[in-house]
Amino acid sequence: MSEILLQIDGKEVKASEGMTIYEAAKSAGIFIPTLCHHEKLTPYGACRVCTVELETAGRTRLVAACVYPVERNMVVRTRSVKVGKTRKVILEELLAHAPDSEDLRRLAREYGADADRFEKEPAFCILCGLCVRYCAEIKQKYAVGFSDRGPRREIIFIPEVASKACWDCKECFELCPTSYAQAAYVLTEALAFPDRASASAPEE
Ligand code: SF4
Numbered sequence: 001m002s003e004i005l006l007q008i009d010g011k012e013v014k015a016s017e018g019m020t021i022y023e024a025a026k027s028a029g030i031f032i033p034t035l036c037h038h039e040k041l042t043p044y045g046a047c048r049v050c051t052v053e054l055e056t057a058g059r060t061r062l063v064a065a066c067v068y069p070v071e072r073n074m075v076v077r078t079r080s081v082k083v084g085k086t087r088k089v090i091l092e093e094l095l096a097h098a099p100d101s102e103d104l105r106r107l108a109r110e111y112g113a114d115a116d117r118f119e120k121e122p123a124f125c126i127l128c129g130l131c132v133r134y135c136a137e138i139k140q141k142y143a144v145g146f147s148d149r150g151p152r153r154e155i156i157f158i159p160e161v162a163s164k165a166c167w168d169c170k171e172c173f174e175l176c177p178t179s180y181a182q183a184a185y186v187l188t189e190a191l192a193f194p195d196r197a198s199a200s201a202p203e204e
Pocket of ligand 1: 124130155175
């Protein structure tokens with residue numbers, strides 16, 4: 001695999017062909033925030049919090065570091081004013097959907113994001129896809145997936161699969177940046193297989 005030299009935040013970084021900007025930065029000790037990335041899962045580029053500024057051939061643009069592949073001689077800025085402003089707006093939009101997420105609130109404080117800038121549309125899920133990808137790629141169970149499109153898009157546990165696959169797993173809960181995966185599972189359990197729900201409820 002050929003070596004690629006690029007510059008990130010003024011530092012010369014060596015990367016391998018096929019690496020993403022996020023991976024190259026991480027290998028050089030440069031931290032880029034993200035809410036949807038997991039090193040064992042296929043990059044998804046959903047939350048856009050990893051947005052960085054990229055300069056190639058004298059032109060700059062914003063790209064998602066977790067899905068954008070490295071190229072020779074590219075210049076990347078992970079902390080420019082433009083990057084900071086962009087991440088702030090992205091966080092404000094995400095906060096409208098998941099205002100109680102601790103991970104989001106922590107990043108919001110760091111970037112000065114206003115939790116009340118956009119009208120609240122709390123779905124409590126930011127559609128990061130971590131639960132869906134983890135279940136499919138690591139567990140190979142496909143118990144949770146996306147339904148619908150556009151503004152109606154949401155994650156759902158498939159009752160027939162979840163009733164068999166989830167009760168002794170639940171590993172997606174701790175990956176979820178908003179706690180919605182757990183809430184969605186508990187609701188599915190209560191509605192679709194209530195016997196299991198009452199059996200797993202803590203005793204009074
Ligand atoms: S439930 Fe959580 S992990 Fe799953 S897509 Fe929504 S925010 Fe991401």
